[in-house]
Amino acid sequence: MKTPQKKRRALGRGLNALLGDKPTPEVLAQSTLIPLTKITPNPYQPRSYFDPDELAMLTESIRRDGVLMPVLLRPQGDGYELIAGERRWRASKNAKLNVIPAVIRDVDNLQALELAIIENEQRNDLTTVESARAYRRLMDEFNYTQQQVADSVGVSRAQVSNLVRLLQLASPIQTMLEERQLSMGQARPLVGLDNALALNLAHLCVEKGLSARQMEKEVKKLASSAPKTNPKIEPNVVKLEEELASVLGLSVKLREKKNGAGEIKLTYQNKLEFNQLLQRLR
16 A cells, blocks of 8 residues: 555655646646647556546546646657656547646656656556556666565555566466456466466456455365375475566476475566566576
8 A cells, every 4th residue: 555655755855746636836837838749658658558438538528627737748859758647648639739738847767657657556547467567667677676666656565576476477367457357366366377277267257256365266276186296395485486486577486406406497478578587687
């Protein structure tokens, strides 16, 4: 759960007001009208899906009342790049406006990503997968640890770890999370399962409306019915596997031998995950 103290520390002085829903007198005093044609989308925008019905409602609101809360921009070439307020920008274009109120801030790429994440998190706009990808981007592109991501965004380190682990799931399951057919709690037990089994369980969950607890039971039933071909794995090994998986964002298996030797198995689902792993190892 995010706390106001964490949000303020992550945003920096004065920036919290720029990401709110209602403009303060200070924000309005800093805003200026910018032509829509001068604004480009934020490449660090973690949100990939904009609900058409919600966008249509916002468009009608803007036609009627105008844009009440200025968007947040940064200078980019001869124009500006969005940091926060993409829905307002899209709706303003749909409403055929020529200009939009904006506050300009000169921030770097890291701050642009942090602010875009925080704006969406405050509005609860991001799906679990969108949040996970944004956190992973902070870790991959800016070498953030999970604790640094947590401190920056204003969530717990466990939340970061749990979300990033969802990226180990097969793409169809991630799509189900993105479309909000599955919740994080329902999907978490599927991490580490064979892709085909995980996908079957995911469809079963959606079809029957299984709860997170019921999904855990289904996975345990699968585990208990599977043939016992592997030796018992020590709890400390399991814990280490989970820690490595949360850092690398991949499925990790450790196997120890009696002589002290062993092996580490990393499983990636696609070329992107492989390249991200190489980047982190280098």
